[in-house]
Amino acid sequence: PGENILILFGSQTGCAEEVAELIAQEAVRRRYQPRCLPMDEYSLRSLPHEQTVIFVTSTAGEGEVPDNMRSFWQTLLRRDLPPTALAKLAHATFGLGDSSYPKFNYAAKRLHRRMVQLGSRPLTPLGLGDDQDERGVDEALDSWLEALWRALEARTPAAAKLMPLSAAQCPPARYTLGLSSGTV
Known part of the structure; x- marks a missing residue:
């Protein structure tokens, strides 16, 4: 299996959470082991022990x-x-924003800058999705994701050698269901 990847999101309306979940699904397809959760549900004390963190945030x-x-x-x-x-x-770091606002993608810009100030190395340039683009945030997200997967594969050559699951294959189940003999 590929390396563990932590995906942390900050989302007000659910859009950044959707993007984070999309990244997690693609990570599974590429045989990485993602964990995806809201930033406030993650203990910052554990961050220095992580290898790779992907941030997705809106403003x-x-x-x-x-x-x-x-x-x-x-x-x-x-x-x-x-x-x-x-x-x-x-x-x-990937930000979701709207360039019609004066502080376009401000949260992502500040988060990325603070991570660098604390010594973290950027895997990719800061990604800035814009609702005003013809395809919305997907316009910037697609090329940012390509750069992200290339950077991760360069860091983890063993994972790059694993064949990704095809789009037709189901990834491993996240949950296991069982029947109980009680009443419904």
Whole structure:
């Protein structure tokens, strides 16, 4: 199996969560082992022990981070974090935004910059999806994902040698269902 990949999202309306889930599904197809969850459900203390983190975030209101990212973001901003706190980490960041707003993709830009300040190495350039593009955020997402998969395959040659599941194959089930002999 490929390397473990952590996918963290900050989503106000569910769009960033959808993109994060899409990335997780494609990661499974490519034989990586993704974990996908809202940023606030992840303990920042564990972040220095990760190898690869993919961030997907929208921008809420007038440049604020989404509600399910606020606690994570506040902790990441602590001034006592050394500039080498995340030196063993590689990350990629994709933002969902609308360029008709003055603080277009502000949350993603700030998150990416803060990760670099703490020593994390970007796997890809910052991806900035724009609702105003002809194909919406997919316009930027498609090329960003291509760059992401190339970067991950370069980091994990063993995973690159595994044949991805075809689109017709079902990935392994996320849940197991069983019948119980009780009443319904």
